[in-house]
Amino acid sequence: MTASNPTPLTSDDDWWRTAVVYQVYVRSFADSNGDGVGDLRGVRERLPYLRDLGVDALWLTPFYTSPMVDGGYDVADYRDVDPMFGTLTDFDAMITDAHALGLRIIVDLVPNHTSSAHPWFTAALAAAPGSPERARYLFAEGRGAHGELPPNDWESIFGGPAWTRVPDGQWYLHLFDPAQPDLNWRHPEVRAEFEDVLRFWLDRGVDGFRIDVAHGMIKAEGLPDVGFSSMTTGRRQSELLGKGRLPYFDQDEVHEIYRAWRPILDSYPGGRMAVAEAWAETPQRLARYIGPDELHQAFSFDFLDATWSADSFRKVIDTALVEATIVGAPTTWVLSNHDKQRHVTRYGDGEVGLRRARAASLLMLALPGCAYLYQGEELGLPEVLDLPDELRQDPSFLRTGESRDGCRVPIPWSGELAPYGFGPEGGEPSWLPAPATWAALSVAAQSGVPGSTLELYRTALGIRHSHPALGPDAGEVNWLETTGPGVLAFRRAVGEAELTCVVNLSDAEVLIDGYGRPVAASADLTEQGVGHVLPVDAAAWFDRR
Structure with missing residues (x-):
């Protein structure tokens, strides 16, 4: 259909x-x-x-x-x-x-994985070790004298081992829940x-x-150990996400x-x-x-x-x-x-x-x-x-x-x-x-x-769509000098149109002057002279065209 x-x-x-x-x-x-x-x-x-x-x-x-x-x-x-x-x-x-x-x-x-209720996986469980049905997933023999230990030390992102044993003795990989078996992406x-x-x-x-x-x-060829686990070090392997290499993530x-x-x-x-x-x-x-x-x-x-x-x-x-x-x-x-x-x-x-x-x-x-x-x-x-x-x-x-x-x-x-x-x-x-x-x-x-x-x-969102300085043809971020280390200000511009964003992350209100008229603010601004007072933990957009 x-x-x-x-x-x-x-x-x-x-x-x-x-x-x-x-x-x-x-x-x-x-x-x-x-x-x-x-x-x-x-x-x-x-x-x-x-x-x-x-x-x-x-x-x-x-x-x-x-x-x-x-x-x-x-x-x-x-x-x-x-x-x-x-x-x-x-x-x-x-x-x-x-x-x-x-x-x-x-x-x-x-x-990365299917449900354990996917027809492919139910067929894999019904088939024998080494079968074409199991080849779509990552089944492996266990370690230990009788294969009673997982094939390696990999851990689930959800905690605990990343391997579950099936009745015939083989183990299958699930980097998340046991109900989410990992697919073998080397299989055509x-x-x-x-x-x-x-x-x-x-x-x-x-x-x-x-x-x-x-x-x-x-996954890395040979399914090598990470080398540490929460069982031995108290550190979960998932702590390396975005910080280190794991043999089951970000392979070339x-x-x-x-x-x-x-x-x-x-x-x-x-x-x-x-x-x-x-x-x-x-x-x-x-x-x-x-x-x-x-x-x-x-x-x-x-x-x-x-x-x-x-x-x-x-x-x-x-x-x-x-x-x-x-x-x-x-x-x-x-x-x-x-x-x-x-x-x-x-x-x-x-x-x-x-x-x-x-x-x-x-x-x-x-x-x-x-x-x-x-x-x-x-x-x-x-x-x-x-x-x-x-x-x-x-x-x-x-x-x-x-x-x-x-x-x-x-x-x-x-x-x-x-x-x-x-x-x-x-x-x-x-x-x-x-x-x-x-x-x-x-x-x-x-x-x-x-x-x-x-x-x-x-x-x-209305301004973002309508203001030329925030559009696809606008310039990149141009950082501006600010009144203190806890304040961020940057300008984006195209032609004569400019929009300046100021964010006050300091612990004191700040006076904003010279950026144009305010068109959006996350907190009420107070006029002071020709400028505006931006409260603590607040941001504002200023338009100059």
Whole structure:
């Protein structure tokens, strides 16, 4: 079956270079049928909200057929929609409506592993060691006198060993949950399958892919030991992510995969793209994923990890911009996602965290490149830290006590009581409960309210789209001298148009003068003479044309 209207938007093949992409965690965005779980029809119904917010594209987390052990990142069928989220017909209707509203659709692709419920893996378990069915995955003999020990010392990112033994004595690799067996990407059948999966969704009109664990598909030959483990040193191997080399991540051969994928993407009209969720030990190795013969973008998680200081943000921004110049691709900025604690909470929680989060959003949206927003950040949502343990569903929580559920609570739309318009009136409670304090943070409560976080985002995104100095033809970041070490200021310009972003990360208010008139501010500015006073933990944009 193909979509009735799979034609993508074609106005700008380079749309992804400056786009603002809104991440939709599908099961927590909007519930159309009252079962307490978000779905594709819910996304479709809320598309006008996203159009009016001012984003360019949506990135949808996995909605494929899945047992949902890891929130859909355990895929049992890459070419169908899980009944929890709807049908392929619902997907087709959603993408048609999105394109009609000028919104592009990016879908999550999970190529490192399948679900243990995938037909390939059930066939592998039913087959004998050494069979063609097992060759699609990474099965190995154990160590020890009777093969009772795992083949090596590799650890799961979710904690514990990365190997599970099957009844006939062999072990299979799973770098995440045991329900997510890793594929053998040296097998030609695996490569052919995913090239076909790409075409399946491109034929339906998707505009791009977010590649999950893009650094993980190739493992070092011989499956060598890392050399340390949490059992022997107390240090988890996952602590090396982005800092050191692991034999199961960022192997050179992985780039062969993306060099085979790029011509497929390029063969479709409309600027189809792919962005890597990749971790590498150096910026230079991360940059290898990007280029005219590989992927279009890779997430820059350093910006997300920056501490609340001018020095930290300045260093991260400068490094990212240099790397972008080297590879000829735009930087991707991100403050939160479905795997990380929301930045309101990371920055201090409460009023302090919200002030800083609002300022950080103006900083991010003024930078050149592509920005990724996580659903609910435009509402100023904090992390939900007090979810009852029995309601948590993150498999990492069961193995390590660490949970990502707090950033996945369904967002509030309207009303005084949970689930705040997430589903139709009279429906089931949302799959994770929203706090009582979220009534004041709902879309309805903030819409049209001057100074609300939602209106700040709408204002900033509107300016980003309309101001020449923030457009695709604008200049790069030009850092300006400031009144103190805790203040960042930079200007972007094209022709006579200039926009200056000033962020006060110091512990005292500062006087801003000479940059033009303020057009957006994360906190109220006070006029003083011909200038304006910028409060602590605040940012503002100044326009001069």
